[in-house]
Amino acid sequence: MIAIQRIWWQRLSFVNLFLWAFRIAVIVVVIWGTAGTLMAGKYQREHWIFFTVFGLAQGGIYALIALGYTMVYGILRMINFAHGEVFMSGAYTAYFAAAALYNSGYLNRHPLISFLILLSIAMSVSMGVAVLLERIAYRPLRYAPRLVPLITAIGASFFLQYTFRGLYGSGFKAYPEFDVLKGDWIIFGVPVLRTQVLVLVASVLMMVGLYTFVMRTKIGTAMRAVSEDMDAAALMGVNVDRVIAITFAVGGAMAGAAGVLYAMVFKQVHFFMGFVPGIKAFTSAVLGGIGNIPGAMLGGMFLGLIESIGPALILDGLGIVAPYQLKDVIAFTMLVMVLIFRPSGILGERLAVKKA
Amino acid sequence: MGASGAQRTPLRQAVQIGLIFGVVGVYLSLVGMVETFHGRAVIAGVISLGQALLLLTGLGAGFVVARRIPKDRPWHSVAYGALAGSLAGLVLFTLPLLGNFVHLRSMFVNASPTLFELLTFGRGLVRGGLLLLVVGAFLGMSSVLILRIPRRILRPVGVGVTTIFLVSLFQEQLEIMLAGPEAIEEIRRFLFDVRGLTIPGASFLLVVTAVGNALWTKYRESIRQRANQLPAAGQKSLRALLLVAGILLVLILPIVTGSFFAQVLVFVGLYTLMGFGLNVDLGFAGLFDLGFVAFFAIGAYTAALLTSQGPLGIAHISFWGAIPIVVLMSLLAGVMLGVPVLGIRGDYLAIATLGFGEIIRLLVLSDFLRPWLGGSQGILEIPKPMIFGFELATPQQIFYVTVIFCVVVAYIAWRLRDSRIGRAWIAIREDEDVAAAMGINLINAKLLAFGIGASFAGVAGAIFASMVGSVFPHSFNLFISINVLALLIVGGLGSLPGVVVGSLALIGLPELLREFSEFRLLVYGAALVAMMLLRPEGLWPEPVRRRELREFEPGVQPVAEEALAGTKGQVEVERL
Structure with missing residues (x-):
C-alpha cells in the first residue's frame, strides 16, 4: 500500500515539477517584460490611461456577453457555443435601424432616443434568437450526454452565422456615427474617447440592472434556485422550463446590448463578428469563475484590461516586434492558465474537476 | 410540442403547423436558397431545384399534419392537411405582398423581384397569390393522401424520386465521369440537358430505380439466406471477394472520376x-x-x-x-x-x-x-x-x-x-x-x-x-478542429468505420457540392443540429456498443432505435 502511494507521489511530482516550471517561467517572463518596458520609458502617463480606459470599455462589452455564458452554464452546465452569434444577430439587425435613422437625420437630432431605440431593437432580436435557440436546439437535449449539446451548439453557431449572411449579405456594413460622440472629453485632465465613456457607463448600468434583477426579483430568485438544484426547484413549484427560457432571454438581451456597444466602438458589423468576442467573453466567464454573475463582470473587465495593457507592458519589454498582433495570445494564455492553475476562476467554486 | 401537443385540438395544431412551415418557406426564400437553386433544374423545363424546395415545404406541412393529427376520421385529416398547406402558402404570400409596398431589399439582400416573380408564378400579385394558396392546399392535401398509399408501392417510388434529385444535384460530377468514348457520351446526352435531367432521362431513372428497389425488397431475404447457407469456406471466400471488390473500387475510383x-x-x-x-x-x-x-x-x-x-x-x-x-x-x-x-x-x-x-x-x-x-x-x-x-x-x-x-x-x-x-x-x-x-x-x-x-x-x-x-x-x-470533432460524432464516436463514414459525409459531400458553397456551412450547421436531435449515436456506431445495447431490444423497429439512443445516453452520461 505504502509502496503504491510512493509511486503515485513520484509520478505526480514529475507533472507538478513541469507545472511549477511553467508557473515560474510565466512569472519571470512577465516581470522581465514589465521591467524592460518601464525602464525603456517608451510610454507616457497618457498612454497608460488610454490603455486603461480602452481596456475597461472593451472589458465592459466582454462582461455583458459573458453574463449570458455564465448564467446558462450556471443552470444547464452547458457551454452555449452559439452565444457569440446571439450577440451578432442583435448588432447586425440594429444596423438597419441605425442606417435608417441616420439617413433621416433623426439620429443626430435625438441621439439619446436613437441610442435607446437601437438598444431595444438589438436586445429584442438577440433575445428572440436566444429563446428560439433554446426552444428548438437545446431543450430536447437537456438530459442528453454532455457532448451532444456541445455539438448542437457548434452546429447552431454555424447555422446562425450563415443565416444572417444569407439574410443581410456577406459584406462589412459601416455603422453610422453619432456626432455627439465624435472626439473626446477631458476627464481629470486626460482626453478620453467619448464612445468609450458611453460604452463603459452603459455596460456598468446594464450589469447593475441585471444584478438587481437576479438578486431582488422573484424570477431572479427562481433562476438562482434552478441553478442551485434543478430538481429541488421543480419540487418547490418553480416552472423550470420557463425559468430556463427566461435565463436565455436575459442573457440574449445583454448580448444584444453588448452588440450595439461593440458596433459603436468598432463602427462596423459583419456576420462573422460574433466569433472572436464570443470566445473572449467565454474566457472572461471562466476567468471570473463560471456560473458566477459578479465573477463574469469582474472577469470581463480584467480580460479587457490585460488585453489592452498586456502587449505594451509585457511583450514590448521583451523586444517582440508588433506586440499587438499577440494580444489574443495573451487572452488565450490567460484562459489556459486559469483552467490549469485555478479552474474555479477568481470568484467561482471549483468546477472543472468536480462537476465537469 | 411534446406533452402539451396532445391536449390541443387538431384545428389549432393544423394552423400552427401551417404557420411554422410558412415561416420556413419565407426563411428559405430570404436566405437566398430558393432563388439560387432556381438556377438549377431538376428536370429541364419542368421543375427547378428552387421550386422543388418550395414544393417540399408544402408537402412537409401535410406530412407533419398526417403524423400529428389522429387518424380516427380519415377525411378530416385531409382537410387539415389542405388547411395547413394553404396557410403556409398564405404566409409565403406575405413576402411578395410586402415587397410590393416596402423596399425589402435594403435589408434582405435576397428579396429580389426575381424571387417575388418566382413566388407568384409570374402571374402578378393577385392571381399569383391565389394560385399560391391553391397550390399550398393541394400540396398539403396530397401529402396526407400520399401517406395512405401502401408502403409496398410508396417506397420504390420514393426511392426513384430521391434518385432523380440526387442525380440532378450531382449532375456536374456525373457528367465529368460520363465524358469519354462515344457510347458513354450517348448515355450522357440521353440523361442530361445543359442544366438538369431530360424528361426521358428522368423517367428512365425513375422506372429503373423503382423497379430495382421493388425487386431488391422482394428477393433480399432469399439472397441473404442463400449466402448464409453456404459452407464456411464459401462464406469466407465470398467475404474475401467482396473485400477485394471494395479495394478495387477505391483504387479505380479516382482514375474513372477525374x-x-x-x-x-x-x-x-x-x-x-x-x-x-x-x-x-x-x-x-x-x-x-x-x-x-x-x-x-x-x-x-x-x-x-x-x-x-x-x-x-x-x-x-x-x-x-x-x-x-x-x-x-x-x-x-x-x-x-x-x-x-x-x-x-x-x-x-x-x-x-x-x-x-x-x-x-x-x-x-x-x-x-x-x-x-x-x-x-x-x-x-x-x-x-x-x-x-x-x-x-x-x-x-x-x-x-x-x-x-x-x-x-x-x-x-x-x-x-x-x-x-x-x-x-x-x-x-x-x-x-x-x-x-x-x-x-x-x-x-x-x-x-x-x-x-x-x-x-x-x-x-x-x-x-x-x-x-x-x-x-x-x-x-x-474550423478544422470543429470539422474533425463533428465528423467523429456524426460517424459514431469510438467507431473506426464511423470515422470514414463521417468524413465522407461531412467533408466529401460538401466539397462535391461546391456549386452551392454559399449554403454549405448553413446546411452543415443545420445538419449537425438535426443529427444530434434525431440520431445522436452517429451513422455507424461502435459495434461493441451496438451489440451490448441490442441484447435488450426485441426487434429492430423505429421505437427500438429511440430506446437505443436513450440507453446509449445513459452510458455516456457517465463518460464525461
Missing part, C-alpha cells in the same frame, strides 16, 4: 487521418481536444521546414525522410501540450485545448516568429513526394499516398483499441477514478493517448503540406 474527385477524396483521406487521431483521444480515452488543428499544423510546418527548397527550409530532405521526424515531433507536441491539462476534464479540457490551438495559430501568424516560420507569407517550395525518382504530383497519385497512410493508421488504431493500453483508455473514458483504482497509470495512459492522436494528425499535416506545396497559417483555423 482529378477533381481525386482531390476531394484526398481531403476526405486527410480528415480521416485526423479523425483516427482524435478518435484515440476522444473516442477511446474520452479526452476532449478541441485544438486538434494544432497537431495538424505542427506536422505540416515540421514537414515544410524539413523539406522546403526555399529560404526557410532547414534540412532539404525528402518527404519520406521527413515523415518519421514529423511523427516524432507531433507525438512530442501532443505529450507536451498534454502534461499541463492532465488534471482537467470534460468541456473544460475542450476549452483549454481550444486555447492552445489558437495560441499556436496566432504565434505562427505573428511577425515575432516570421524569421523562422514565414509569418502570414508561409513556407513555400515544398517538394512533392518522390518514389524511385518519380514525382507524385497529380491528385490521383497523392490520393494513393493518402490511402496507404490511412490503411496503416487504421490498422494501428484498430490494434491499439484491442490492446492492453486500449482497454486502459476505455476504462479511463468510462470512469477515471475507478480506472485509477484498478491500477491504471492515468498519467502515462493519457499522455500516450494525446501523443498517438497527435502523431496521426501530424502525418495528415505532412501530406497536406507536400500536396499543396506551401503552408500558410490561415489554413490551420479552428
Whole structure:
C-alpha cells in the first residue's frame, strides 16, 4: 500500500515539477517584460490611461456577453457555443435601424432616443434568437450526454452565422456615427474617447440592472434556485422550463446590448463578428469563475484590461516586434492558465474537476 | 410540442403547423436558397431545384399534419392537411405582398423581384397569390393522401424520386465521369440537358430505380439466406471477394472520376487521418481536444521546414525522410501540450485545448516568429513526394499516398483499441477514478493517448503540406478542429468505420457540392443540429456498443432505435 502511494507521489511530482516550471517561467517572463518596458520609458502617463480606459470599455462589452455564458452554464452546465452569434444577430439587425435613422437625420437630432431605440431593437432580436435557440436546439437535449449539446451548439453557431449572411449579405456594413460622440472629453485632465465613456457607463448600468434583477426579483430568485438544484426547484413549484427560457432571454438581451456597444466602438458589423468576442467573453466567464454573475463582470473587465495593457507592458519589454498582433495570445494564455492553475476562476467554486 | 401537443385540438395544431412551415418557406426564400437553386433544374423545363424546395415545404406541412393529427376520421385529416398547406402558402404570400409596398431589399439582400416573380408564378400579385394558396392546399392535401398509399408501392417510388434529385444535384460530377468514348457520351446526352435531367432521362431513372428497389425488397431475404447457407469456406471466400471488390473500387475510383474527385477524396483521406487521431483521444480515452488543428499544423510546418527548397527550409530532405521526424515531433507536441491539462476534464479540457490551438495559430501568424516560420507569407517550395525518382504530383497519385497512410493508421488504431493500453483508455473514458483504482497509470495512459492522436494528425499535416506545396497559417483555423470533432460524432464516436463514414459525409459531400458553397456551412450547421436531435449515436456506431445495447431490444423497429439512443445516453452520461 505504502509502496503504491510512493509511486503515485513520484509520478505526480514529475507533472507538478513541469507545472511549477511553467508557473515560474510565466512569472519571470512577465516581470522581465514589465521591467524592460518601464525602464525603456517608451510610454507616457497618457498612454497608460488610454490603455486603461480602452481596456475597461472593451472589458465592459466582454462582461455583458459573458453574463449570458455564465448564467446558462450556471443552470444547464452547458457551454452555449452559439452565444457569440446571439450577440451578432442583435448588432447586425440594429444596423438597419441605425442606417435608417441616420439617413433621416433623426439620429443626430435625438441621439439619446436613437441610442435607446437601437438598444431595444438589438436586445429584442438577440433575445428572440436566444429563446428560439433554446426552444428548438437545446431543450430536447437537456438530459442528453454532455457532448451532444456541445455539438448542437457548434452546429447552431454555424447555422446562425450563415443565416444572417444569407439574410443581410456577406459584406462589412459601416455603422453610422453619432456626432455627439465624435472626439473626446477631458476627464481629470486626460482626453478620453467619448464612445468609450458611453460604452463603459452603459455596460456598468446594464450589469447593475441585471444584478438587481437576479438578486431582488422573484424570477431572479427562481433562476438562482434552478441553478442551485434543478430538481429541488421543480419540487418547490418553480416552472423550470420557463425559468430556463427566461435565463436565455436575459442573457440574449445583454448580448444584444453588448452588440450595439461593440458596433459603436468598432463602427462596423459583419456576420462573422460574433466569433472572436464570443470566445473572449467565454474566457472572461471562466476567468471570473463560471456560473458566477459578479465573477463574469469582474472577469470581463480584467480580460479587457490585460488585453489592452498586456502587449505594451509585457511583450514590448521583451523586444517582440508588433506586440499587438499577440494580444489574443495573451487572452488565450490567460484562459489556459486559469483552467490549469485555478479552474474555479477568481470568484467561482471549483468546477472543472468536480462537476465537469 | 411534446406533452402539451396532445391536449390541443387538431384545428389549432393544423394552423400552427401551417404557420411554422410558412415561416420556413419565407426563411428559405430570404436566405437566398430558393432563388439560387432556381438556377438549377431538376428536370429541364419542368421543375427547378428552387421550386422543388418550395414544393417540399408544402408537402412537409401535410406530412407533419398526417403524423400529428389522429387518424380516427380519415377525411378530416385531409382537410387539415389542405388547411395547413394553404396557410403556409398564405404566409409565403406575405413576402411578395410586402415587397410590393416596402423596399425589402435594403435589408434582405435576397428579396429580389426575381424571387417575388418566382413566388407568384409570374402571374402578378393577385392571381399569383391565389394560385399560391391553391397550390399550398393541394400540396398539403396530397401529402396526407400520399401517406395512405401502401408502403409496398410508396417506397420504390420514393426511392426513384430521391434518385432523380440526387442525380440532378450531382449532375456536374456525373457528367465529368460520363465524358469519354462515344457510347458513354450517348448515355450522357440521353440523361442530361445543359442544366438538369431530360424528361426521358428522368423517367428512365425513375422506372429503373423503382423497379430495382421493388425487386431488391422482394428477393433480399432469399439472397441473404442463400449466402448464409453456404459452407464456411464459401462464406469466407465470398467475404474475401467482396473485400477485394471494395479495394478495387477505391483504387479505380479516382482514375474513372477525374482529378477533381481525386482531390476531394484526398481531403476526405486527410480528415480521416485526423479523425483516427482524435478518435484515440476522444473516442477511446474520452479526452476532449478541441485544438486538434494544432497537431495538424505542427506536422505540416515540421514537414515544410524539413523539406522546403526555399529560404526557410532547414534540412532539404525528402518527404519520406521527413515523415518519421514529423511523427516524432507531433507525438512530442501532443505529450507536451498534454502534461499541463492532465488534471482537467470534460468541456473544460475542450476549452483549454481550444486555447492552445489558437495560441499556436496566432504565434505562427505573428511577425515575432516570421524569421523562422514565414509569418502570414508561409513556407513555400515544398517538394512533392518522390518514389524511385518519380514525382507524385497529380491528385490521383497523392490520393494513393493518402490511402496507404490511412490503411496503416487504421490498422494501428484498430490494434491499439484491442490492446492492453486500449482497454486502459476505455476504462479511463468510462470512469477515471475507478480506472485509477484498478491500477491504471492515468498519467502515462493519457499522455500516450494525446501523443498517438497527435502523431496521426501530424502525418495528415505532412501530406497536406507536400500536396499543396506551401503552408500558410490561415489554413490551420479552428474550423478544422470543429470539422474533425463533428465528423467523429456524426460517424459514431469510438467507431473506426464511423470515422470514414463521417468524413465522407461531412467533408466529401460538401466539397462535391461546391456549386452551392454559399449554403454549405448553413446546411452543415443545420445538419449537425438535426443529427444530434434525431440520431445522436452517429451513422455507424461502435459495434461493441451496438451489440451490448441490442441484447435488450426485441426487434429492430423505429421505437427500438429511440430506446437505443436513450440507453446509449445513459452510458455516456457517465463518460464525461
